[in-house]
Amino acid sequence: MTTPDGAQAERTGLAWRRTALASAACTVLLLHAAAQRHWGGTVVPALLAAGTSALLAGIGMHRERALRAAEPGPPSRVLPAIVSLAVTATAASVLIFH
Numbered sequence: 001m002t003t004p005d006g007a008q009a010e011r012t013g014l015a016w017r018r019t020a021l022a023s024a025a026c027t028v029l030l031l032h033a034a035a036q037r038h039w040g041g042t043v044v045p046a047l048l049a050a051g052t053s054a055l056l057a058g059i060g061m062h063r064e065r066a067l068r069a070a071e072p073g074p075p076s077r078v079l080p081a082i083v084s085l086a087v088t089a090t091a092a093s094v095l096i097f098h
Helices: 007-036 038-068 078-097
Strands: none
Touching: 007 038, 038 078
């Protein structure tokens, strides 16, 4: 069974959007926690999480456009490494500052 043209790109785009939305929800929770603790150093994880959310959304748009191209190339090896580093830095900051 074959799928219609563009279905893979759409599924990939939707998956990236879900991931970015989940990251944005975590950012809101971290902002709420920082506000309850009178900001200070607890704002660092919230800022890193916001950056990670934006990065996820941007990479997701880039990947979806690449898949919709007539000749999609292989996925970048650098982008997953950058996202992994951003997620790891955010998680480490939560452990350090909370």
